[in-house]
Amino acid sequence: MARFLITLPGRADGGRGARPAFPDSVTDLRQAFGPFDHLAQVGRAAEIAGFHGALAPFDPEGDESLVVAAGLLRQSRRLRAVAGFHPGIATPVYAAKVSASLQRFSGDRLDWRLVVDLDPAVARAQGDFLEGPDRYARAEEFLTVAKGVWSEEDYTYEGRFYQVLAGGFQSPLAGRAFPRVHLSGTSKEALELSARHADVHVFDPEDDIEAAGPPGVTYGLRIPVLARDDDDEAWEAARRLSSGTAPGTSLRNGLVGSFETVAAGIRDYIDRGVGVFFLEAAPYVEETYRLGERLLPLLTKEGARVR
Known part of the structure; x- marks a missing residue:
């Protein structure tokens, strides 16, 4: 039974690299929206859309992941928070x-x-x-x-x-x-450290999972995804993202295509032993809802149920 988690931006500004237009303080009650509200929105989207959890990644120039994880846990009822540090x-x-x-x-x-x-x-x-x-x-x-x-x-x-x-x-x-x-x-x-201490060993798409995996440990996969109604629409969106006209994350070695195409790619990884998926998609809030509403149900139908 596979588990699916969404990857949050490492910075409260959504990883855009520019200073947000709103003040840094989230305690100023005169402001309707603060920098951490964007992270909160992604967390709420992940819970509503049916994801098992959310990863607050380690970003040396970003926000402290344990603080971000605490915020996610405080505002949610069932979402797991993975703090990278x-x-x-x-x-x-x-x-x-x-x-x-x-x-x-x-x-x-x-x-x-x-x-x-x-x-x-x-x-x-x-x-x-x-x-x-x-x-x-x-x-x-x-x-x-x-x-x-x-x-x-x-x-x-x-x-x-x-x-x-x-x-x-x-x-x-x-x-x-x-x-x-x-x-x-x-x-x-x-691999030796994982064999002794890990519950999940996380691979990148370019890794040889079958050859490298430590025994007795659940396999995880960090993978960028971009899914749309059909393959052509997905690749056009990918071209916009790679050209810098759309904010987002790199799709190198990721899954791009229709929802059915991406679901087939994920099922292939499940057949190869992957049990936990850290999906990366941007813009974060919009794509979290999109994947939860359109991609996860396809995987549920095939027996890769979210829990």
Whole structure:
């Protein structure tokens, strides 16, 4: 049974790259619309349209994904929020505590999307100077410690990167479900990390899923989509997007075509073992409704039910 999630923009302005026309403050009650209202609209569209969840991606120049995820969880009743973040942003104890609090008021609807392998320049701009296999060694310890303090009241750990002495959560933080962990990458280190810690291993369309997938882990796929009533209309919209006349995301290696064509492409991935889809489409609000109303029902009819 496949699950479908929509990918949010990494920035409150919708990723347009320009400063929004409205003020940055969302607390000024004189303003009818603030920058985070766009993200809220996409989240509401995802829930109304029947998506299983929404991904708040890690964007080094964008809004903090855990803050965005908290907003999505607060305004929705069933939508799961996947927060993408880098393990260098905080200690695993603090990340676990923030997440336990989010689980408490959302009914355990928070997931993690850990981004381990950053471009070195991006990583250094985030204050992280680890390179090579050390990045995965730290991620291993990060997840080990986060799960340890989450599940044990008297937890002690001593590693290369983190140390905890007699830690662990008690009431009211204890007892919640640990966030589902989404990881990615095709290197040996990435696949071994997923085999030990991931609930979902997320691939890109160009990856060899059959050859690279870690055993015992659900396969996910990040894929751009553009669907219209027929193939010609879809490709014309894709040409407008690629020429810059329409705001959106890159369709490189994505699925473009009629709703039936795109549904067939997704069913092919399901047959290859993919169980979770992170769909990328823009403009975000409009396309979320469009895909929910026209694409997801086709997949439901074929047995790939949204849950």
